[in-house]
Amino acid sequence: MPTIPARRTASAVATAALLLLTAACTGGDEDDDETSGASHTGREGDGWTVLHYSMADTNLEPFMVADVNELGAVGSNDNLHVRELMDRSAEYGEDPLLDQGDWVGGRVLDLGADGTTEVVDDLGDVDSADPELLASFIADGIKDHRAGHYALIISDHGASWPGIGPDEGTAPDYDVLDLAEITDAVSSGLEEAGVDKLDLLGFDACLMANYEVASAVAPLADRLVASQELEPGHGWDYGSLQLLADDPDATADDLGEAILDGFSSQAEEQGTQDQITLAMIDLTKMDDVDDAVGDFAGALADQAADVAPAVGQSEANTLAFGKNPDETQDKHLSDLGLLATAIGDAAPDVADQADAVVDALDEAVLDEVFGVATTGATGLSIYLPPVRELADGAYLDVPTADEWAGFLEAYYSAGAAIPADEQPEFKDPDTGPEVTFDDDGGITLTGTFDPAALDNITEATISYALVNDDGSITYFGEEIADYTDDGAAPTASGSYDLSYLQISDGEDSAYAYTDLDLSDDLETAFFDVPMTYYASTDTDGADPQDALLSLVLDIDAGEFVSETIYIYDEESGGYGELAPDPEGTIVPDVLTISADGDQVWEPTTDVGLYSDVAGLTYEFLPLDPGTTIQADLTLTDFGGNSSTLSSVVEVP
Template sequence: MMERRARPLLAAVMLGMILLGASACSFEADADASSAGAGSWTVLTYSIADTDLEPYMMVDVDEMGQVGSSENLSIVALVDRAADYSSDPVLGLDDWAGGKLLEINEGSATELEDLGDVNTGDPAVLADFITRGIEEYPADNYALIISDHGASWPGVGGDESSDYDSLSLAEIDTALASGLDVAGVDKLDLLGFDACLMATYEVASTLAPRADLLLASQELEPGHGWDYTALDTASNPVNGATLGSALLAGFAAQATDEGNESEITLSLVDLARMPAVDDALATFSGALIDRGAAVAPVVGVSLAGTLGFGRSPDPFEDTHMTDLGILAGEIGVEALDVSDAADDLVRSINDAVLDKVDGLSTLGATGLSIYFPPQEEYFSADYLSLDPTGGWSDFLSSYYGAGAGIPATDQARFTAAEGEVSFADDGLYISAPFASAENLAEASIRYGLVEADGSITFLGQEEATFSTDGTGLAEGYFDLTTMTISDDEDTVTAYLQLDTDEGAGVTTISVPMAYYAPDDVDGETYQDVLLTITTDAETQDVLTETYYAFNADLGTYGELTADPAGIIVPEVLNVLADGAEEWLATSDYGLYADLPYLQYDFVRLAPGTELYIELGVIDYGGNTSTVSATVTVP
């Protein structure tokens, strides 16, 4: 799962780039929310900057210095810097490696202590920081903001000089409980995660006893993260809801300035209302378990169509986080006997989420996501150690059991040996009849080039459709164009996954890539990278683009920090004649990783190209059936 932020790269594509404003849903914060009353503030920022996000996080510290501590506001920061990613001074302090405890003043910082090579993945370090910050800077209200890579329920961080040690959700909970207890404070007034993917049911429910309010993102965050100049709001007496909404609005405004407003989320959650969400989710989970296999097909279709976060073409690198409110609502519409429980869950989420923002590619995000891998093979057993999960883990077990029990006669199955293909409308159509739509969850097409050895080099995957009216027909369309990326010297072909949201009018393009640092000879600094591009579905103009690096140790993403002299190479999926699959570099050479200057284009396949196209359907149990055809492009 990934990480924190990513600065969008404004490369030209197709017809050129037109930036559109984010579609923001903002709700007035509830004046009766369980945040503390207006008064003085101490804001503690825990910056895990001993990672590749260091350059962005130093900008954050500088933004804090544009506000600085004042009569009503104390800003205290623990900043752990890396040795290699940035050498810039910050607030009058020369570059350093290791941790420093700082009091942030206007335009400067006072070093309170040099902590040396501190491990920010140690919960004792976080607990001590909380205690010391509260005891030495007493105030009416306390906020804690933890900043770095975020991985949803697995936690945050990844201190590179401490063997990438991160803070698990349980460790965060322990650190908060310990730090607050020693300081003699019951709860934080505001807990924030300036990190990817942390606005989840699991995080909010687990940490509800530790804070009044939670501010976090469901989606991957762009590299710039939050705008900390919004802390100026606390220079005057305000409550937690007001400060949280100010930080949310500042983040949205900065995303617009940076050109990545289409892909953002941020939500302010009243944690006092999480017990109601717990109860509603437990009831909903129980209702789904009671229905078992009867409701599982509805769940599968709903999951396939629900907004997800931290998505990847490689299911083993997908975060499998899905919007809980949207999912419950869709299930409730189709399965009427669980609709009351679904409605109660949706209402409880809406009540808990006081304020939020979304973008065109995250349109309709309700503020809390939940873990839901579509098949058991992608499920992490670590999830079972979470407490509480509102009965969700029990439901997942039941759902996977139902999927494994689908009789062979009722599994996804085409009734034709080959797909029927035709060329029309400047593209290629493929269709085939299937046995039954009862258990189907989704359909898709993949297409690629036929190699001399009989293997297929796949160049893309897109959504297809399957009928539910009894006609039993699945259909897909390919416009015969492939994506290329160029650095003005070389041009290579890229694999892409296309997902179109017709309601929002946007298409999300996901491109797997690999990055090599300039001094990398043997692939030692190889990083899996995911390029995410949001385009206007009609004009194909680029709205936003972000390069995310996948951290296999943490199972999360974070914005790629690339040296322009490094090499970045798109990857394609190669399927051998025996069915074995592997991701391969698209060529023997790569592109210079000067990311803002890479250019994208969609090129029509040349006449005479031998093309393989495959149409697939999959049921909620993960059973797949495919038909294919090999054609020559006219």
């Protein structure tokens, strides 16, 4: 196996806690929400034309080939016509696609019966992130196959409002379909075809069930189907389109329900059900959601100085998506409905506006599926970085983000204005926290802090690091801690069981960084583990890719029940599951802070582990007696100000 170079420098570890709030997501009255193509332009006859756009010139190619093979099993008939654009890579496998076998480049195919295909256009080396290509694919597909209903589904890495992509064939500057390009391409394609809007627009990609996305595409379709969270590689079950082949009168709602049901069932079969989300959004109701979000953002901005603590505390404790311990790769996406509910409960002055957001969202989200880790998800996320330094300036270019961006600016300004005497401050920092050893072999850190900061605090965390001989420290985990209001002497406390996560491929092993989260019922634990991946073709380790290992632990059984490795794409900011590459290597990354304060995520071993996920094992082991660690108890406020008590402990 290759020697693994160090990961690039990153900023400090994000410490966002996850408290799952229970909220019901119910659809509106079926008769009111049902749509019909009869009132739309460009329809001829009945039945459906489905346009499937696979930007497969990425590491997701094997998954997308499998998806199109599922589509081919349904095929086309008098009720359904399926047109496919598949852009394939020379780098990611040779899986046969229906009767086309393997190839490199783009092809437009009409799918026939029994897995047969007809080549409409052999595009050769093509940029599938070119909006003109998407527009022409839509226009030609509709003009060639007029129908009563139209659907467009786009597949690739998803990044929420930054868009979808990339096309790796455009290296070194990978091209991405950003949100403006997506809306322009779909609009242009529909206009050329003489169609006012799609019946259904789908993103078979990560993170695309996002308020900013839904608001932008609302004029283009009646329904949106997308996921708030990272999607497992198997994506949707395209066998669900059999509904359209069987029933020419099927509606957009019928199709959306079939996609949600198929996705959920396939996740159960693949063992990925714990962390999924998929929602069907009534885009005809997005004007009401826009109005409610705009009013809510305006009220928050107008009263930022008063409500900022409630916003910060709600952000820290609301269900979030695309999380990563490396805060530079965290997507900072909060569940919109849960966030509004939490802010409204904590800040009565904006409760009416918060309730209006929840009500409008409830009307717009017709149905959703979610797992144990995403319980209560309400259908759409919204962008909310906790501090200004983590906010992406490109967000200001998103047309649907104007009001929310104005609120974010006011919120960050309020955070910057927190007086010094109201920022977190532990008492007696030089003496450190009180450290007690528990009967079960762990430690608890406790400290008192100035009550003047209590209202501004958003979270407490405990983190732990190895103390190295050169004076540096290497953090290998963090988890939520508690803080309480005890009058004149409020306290914070956090516990750590003095264990570490070891990952093994059967030949080698490595310890890993863990960001621990718990389900609401405390029966399931979730771990995000930052990693670096090297493809088997990258023999000299010259092309490392950032990755995230997502683990699910059944606490009572003591067994890991799910593990998925997601690749992070730096160009798009998107995620996608790592396609099987048993000869590739992965290595866990940990955060090391040097004696002079420099921070870097670096590998825990010079020898990688094979990336055959099915062959990896995970075990929590006790630290060796005599190991010297530093344990930190930290309080953070909504302005990003923090205070930390540290203690150096020798493991007994």
